[in-house]
Amino acid sequence: MTNFQHTSIDNAPSKPSRDKGIIYHLRNVALDRESEGVSFRLNVPSLQIAQGEKIALIGESGCGKSTLLDILAFIGEPSQIGAFRFRPENTGEPIDVASMWDKRKLNQLGELRKRHIGYVMQTGGLLPYLTVRDNMNLSRHVLGMRDDTAIEQLARELGIARHLDKLPETLSTGERQRVAIGRALAHQPSIVIADEPTASVDPFAAEKIMSLFIGLAEDRNITVIVASHAWRHIKRLGLRRLAHHTQRSKDGRTTETVVNG
């Protein structure tokens, strides 16, 4: 008696060649969540992301974008894994993330995340007690990377060089998001994951920040995965839109999102 309705089915407009090497390889990965009597399931029958790809996850809030990002950043534990391999560098064997979750090697997963992934949060997630420079340096410091001109360079490119020694509270929302992007890029990760990085910024600034972000990632050949609810802001930036569809049962009790790509 379940009556599903389709919200979105879409396919990527541009699909770069997969020869470059696959960073993420997921098969039959699912994550179940339950909150306030509503159960939610994210189902990923198959997903492959190649190095240098720029992926967009578009959809309303609650459709599972963030959950997928959590899985890709090793912070959300899948309830079911067929296969989950991660190969951040072109060389070497792929890392078996599935077995790491299985053996609960959380610190190893943390290590992977810290080394290879930059994360841009919806609200910046800047530490209020650190200056812009120290915030941007945070991920570098954790990795024990030496201070060099990378931060200044990045700040110049992001247009926040004059704010380097200020505290985040003195900056506008847009400027704070630029700092957050800077922090995600500063330690030269292979992948940057951004969860609605421009949601709290006005549309005009959002477009500007997004294109700056994509441009910087492109220059550095960084794989980008962006979640957003507004496709039109990023349509022209040449991102591959990840296909997904959401089914909701008629009573609204269960939601399932299936992502393929």
Place this chain on the structure above:
Amino acid sequence: MRVFKTLKLATRDYKHEWQMSGCFVLALAAVLGPMLVLFGLKFGIVGGMLDQLIEDPANREIRPVGSGRYDRAWLGALRQREDVTFLVPRTRSIAATVQLKSESSSRILNAEVIPSDKGDPLLRSVEAMPDGLRSVVLSQSAASKLAVKPGDRIDGSLVRQFRGKRERVHLELNVAAIAPAAAFNRDGAFADLLLVEALEDFRDGHAVPALDWSGDESTQDRTYPSFRLYARSIYDVAELKEALTRAGVDSRTKVGDIELVMKMDRNLSTIYWAIAIIGLVGFSLSLGASLWANVDRKRKELSVLRLVGFRTGDIVWFPMIQAFYTAILGWALAVGIYQGAALAINDMLSTQLADGQQVCVLLTEHYVAALVVTVVSAVLAAALAGMRSARIAPAEGLREI
């Protein structure tokens, strides 16, 4: 190295949020400060009373009631007891007086003569003891009425009715020292037993060859009607009194006062500990609750740290380091509060207290103990909160504003 990074971040956060940190410090000091004052009062008052009891020789004195006939052998045996610190025989009190006159004053003073000896608890602070037939230690009151100082010479005289004739003899006395006011509050002179016996002998009509006083030969062995007896400590008084009673000597002591203070100490301690335990529990709870709430408040920031790669173990340090700062600063402020209060209390009551006596006192070890208790309970509470923060999944705090 990673702990050092956490230390740096936690310190900067603590400084950045100085208003919030200040509130935690104030909250801690508000509980700890009054507790210190309370303990200071309890320690000062009861400690002071106990000190006074122990210090004041009057509390160790055992006075025989009425008069008896004690010979030298019996007194010697009593002096041998371990719990006896000082014993000197007394002559009849009616015979133990002397009239004193000095050149610097016109007054003639009737002074009691108190037998004394080396180790007299009443003359502990006196430099020179009365020695032989020619020296005395004057009570403060006698010395001031005679207007004399140590080293002065005074005239002592006494009168007897002997064979129907009234006789007066004089002897020159050296003022060896002046006794402290607390030792004897009437007009009196501490003297060697020899002199006290000589005064009695003369009054009894006996000859005192050493002073060229004529009279009958004394025939029988000397007995004494009473004695001055001091126990080794206030805790020996009860048993010594008991032993005297068994020997048929009734005596009067300050056992009652001593027991009263010890009982008071016990009662005050009980009350204090009841309050202290309630205070400590409340203190730990409030500290724990505020640290716990703080971790909750910082969920997002802590999850950011998790996201950039801080490990579980590093995150636990974050609230612990901040709790350590709160404990140290709160303690310091509490000590400040205490010292202000103690100063005010001691100042307010200074007129009713002896010199150097204080109502509100803490020793260094009390401050240290307070510091240790505060730091340990704060860091423990923070460790619990820290465990909680370590369990924050990196994703958990990311999406709330």
